[in-house]
Amino acid sequence: MRSQVRCDPPATSTANGILMSYQFDTLTLHAGQIPDPQYGARAQPIYLTTSFVFKDADQAAALFNMERGGYVYSRIANPTNAVLEERMAALEGGVGGIAVASGQAALHLAITTLMGAGSHIVASRSLYGGSHNLLDYTLPRFGITTTFVDPRDLSAWQAAIRPETRLLFGETLGNPGLDVLDIPQVAALAHAHGLPLLVDSTFTTPWLLKPFEHGADLVFHSATKFLSGHGTVIGGVVVDSGAFDWAASGQFPSLSEPYEGFHDMVFTEESTVAAFLLRARREGLRDFGACLSPMAAFQILQGLETLPLRMARHIDNTRKIVAHLASQIGKGVAAVNHPDLPDHPDHTLAQRLLPRGSSAVFTFDLSGGRAAGRAFIEALKVFSHLANVGDAKSLVIHPASTTHFRMSDTALRAAGIHPGTIRLSIGLEDPNDLIEDLHRGLTAASKV
Amino acid sequence: MEIEVLEQTTHLYMGGKQQTIAAIPQQPVVVFIHGAQQDHSCWGLQSRWFAHHGFSVLAPDLPGHGRSAGEALPSVEQLADWVMALLDAVGVEQATLVGHSMGSLVALEAAARFPQRVDRAALLGTSLPMPVAPMLLELCRDDEPKAAALINAWSYSPSAQLGGSPVPGLWLIGMNQQLMARQRPGALFRDMSACNAYARNPESLAEIVAPVLLVAGSADRMTPLKAARALLEHIPQARLTTIAGSGHALMAEKPDAVLDALRQFIAV
Numbered sequence: 001m002r003s004q005v006r007c008d009p010p011a012t013s014t015a016n017g018i019l020m021s022y023q024f025d026t027l028t029l030h031a032g033q034i035p036d037p038q039y040g041a042r043a044q045p046i047y048l049t050t051s052f053v054f055k056d057a058d059q060a061a062a063l064f065n066m067e068r069g070g071y072v073y074s075r076i077a078n079p080t081n082a083v084l085e086e087r088m089a090a091l092e093g094g095v096g097g098i099a100v101a102s103g104q105a106a107l108h109l110a111i112t113t114l115m116g117a118g119s120h121i122v123a124s125r126s127l128y129g130g131s132h133n134l135l136d137y138t139l140p141r142f143g144i145t146t147t148f149v150d151p152r153d154l155s156a157w158q159a160a161i162r163p164e165t166r167l168l169f170g171e172t173l174g175n176p177g178l179d180v181l182d183i184p185q186v187a188a189l190a191h192a193h194g195l196p197l198l199v200d201s202t203f204t205t206p207w208l209l210k211p212f213e214h215g216a217d218l219v220f221h222s223a224t225k226f227l228s229g230h231g232t233v234i235g236g237v238v239v240d241s242g243a244f245d246w247a248a249s250g251q252f253p254s255l256s257e258p259y260e261g262f263h264d265m266v267f268t269e270e271s272t273v274a275a276f277l278l279r280a281r282r283e284g285l286r287d288f289g290a291c292l293s294p295m296a297a298f299q300i301l302q303g304l305e306t307l308p309l310r311m312a313r314h315i316d317n318t319r320k321i322v323a324h325l326a327s328q329i330g331k332g333v334a335a336v337n338h339p340d341l342p343d344h345p346d347h348t349l350a351q352r353l354l355p356r357g358s359s360a361v362f363t364f365d366l367s368g369g370r371a372a373g374r375a376f377i378e379a380l381k382v383f384s385h386l387a388n389v390g391d392a393k394s395l396v397i398h399p400a401s402t403t404h405f406r407m408s409d410t411a412l413r414a415a416g417i418h419p420g421t422i423r424l425s426i427g428l429e430d431p432n433d434l435i436e437d438l439h440r441g442l443t444a445a446s447k448v
Numbered sequence: 449m450e451i452e453v454l455e456q457t458t459h460l461y462m463g464g465k466q467q468t469i470a471a472i473p474q475q476p477v478v479v480f481i482h483g484a485q486q487d488h489s490c491w492g493l494q495s496r497w498f499a500h501h502g503f504s505v506l507a508p509d510l511p512g513h514g515r516s517a518g519e520a521l522p523s524v525e526q527l528a529d530w531v532m533a534l535l536d537a538v539g540v541e542q543a544t545l546v547g548h549s550m551g552s553l554v555a556l557e558a559a560a561r562f563p564q565r566v567d568r569a570a571l572l573g574t575s576l577p578m579p580v581a582p583m584l585l586e587l588c589r590d591d592e593p594k595a596a597a598l599i600n601a602w603s604y605s606p607s608a609q610l611g612g613s614p615v616p617g618l619w620l621i622g623m624n625q626q627l628m629a630r631q632r633p634g635a636l637f638r639d640m641s642a643c644n645a646y647a648r649n650p651e652s653l654a655e656i657v658a659p660v661l662l663v664a665g666s667a668d669r670m671t672p673l674k675a676a677r678a679l680l681e682h683i684p685q686a687r688l689t690t691i692a693g694s695g696h697a698l699m700a701e702k703p704d705a706v707l708d709a710l711r712q713f714i715a716v
Binding site for chain 2: 031243247
């Protein structure tokens, strides 16, 4: 009997002689998807159905009482969306995910799952405008307030934490200055106070940075950007690391005390590591209803299949563009703001946290003012002038004449934006064509 | 709820029901015993069904695991004694025991030694003996994260390595990795050592009087199907249910099939 050798090494990959799970590039193609058992479809089927037929009354009751896994209604869960959720959890190194209608919906779901009126958030002041609107203007109407801090100032994070604080929140790369969030330090501070760190990882994707490996507890993405990658779909996803002990913290009754809205369920009892996801799905998706269409989930999955290839090209192209623009300083370019450059304030931190490269979205400043910015934009032929990032196509926007046009030059500078600041999102075109396009713009700007 | 067992605080999950201790013996009792480096939450779906269909469910975090106090117990025999102490603590004379992996050995040992107290035993992902490769045992002692990564990778079938969770949106490999990481330092080595050292003579299993169900995954690489078949020959009242395509993490990979097997065995 002793000859029954246990733990025979299976035929999967190894790293340093130790068996590990599948590697990132394999997971981007396969994680979460079982080839369709009925027809053998290799591509992920799009389950465009509101609801799912119960096998019998017994199974129906078991599904409603969480005695069996499965699907009831697509607002709560859908098989196409579930593949996206699992795949993102696999890529981030988490325990699971929830796909939602947009990145904004992902942020809202994370916050409202953890707290209610009277709670407080400490957030980086370098946030996407939509996130800033939600935190600064909208959530206070519902009793949730936020203190914004300089993300580079750890003592400011610490000083802003109050007894009613329930969350620390920042972006892996802040907007617009690409401040690199020191995730290990901010996470350690959060954990010392029994609080989780939520990170918006939209700009970096797990190909560039896996925030959980550095201590973050929750991650969300606007899947609209690099994850889907083609500028065709709006979507979001929130992923739980499973590492935060909500029960031990004692500050999250929504997870650790009976919930009357779902059979008095105590979520930390039901799942030691996925309590957040249980509540977010059973309450947040159910009641707020910001579910993702399965069609959109399919499009995001299609994008994810080529994420490693696209990100490598985005970053490679960006390096060439950044180097070119840096060579034009004094020749129409006043400054280039990218963490890859030694004069960026977070250059050293970026090298540590983002060894593959930091971002395909960055800003540079024209020597001229608003008028130069307008002339630059209007001369471009390849870059598309619009308000988005993370498309396969290169994108450009001039904040002083669009998103921030109401602000005076003084107010702009206070927000870290120069009247001649241009934001680029570098796509997958031939980099020489992009450089030539930028040259066209710089020439036009120089004539203003 | 938290109860005292052998003067130590024990965390007891009851399948999502809020029951008083006095109410527990009023219904048939099913005890769910988790495996090495796990806690009660590995039984979520199955234990909820029993708790909501006329059974009292006791799904403890074993000593030194999850939210239970103390240190992990060093032997399967001591764990079986502890399960009896748990029954004493809640006033239960006889119960059905359901165990997974290390927990299956605990249920087996209890069925052999305490025939009056075990009316049925379901052994999931089991093997007797349950030797642990020396390299893995050393890793459990010297490098828990690496050992846990190994165990995690070997616990799932090749297909489950790529996901397809029956519960929407969960990445099972990540779930188990985090659950193992939550346990206290030293528990993994104690658990795996207890499995490795368990040396009950298979011939002695002929004395078991309780009906026994063996549940094995056809793709289990930790406790292969052939181990369950070998055990079948030594336990007179045993029957075997094979779950096609499942690895060692049966309750997570094939929760419905496990529940169906347990229902047919227990809820009849």
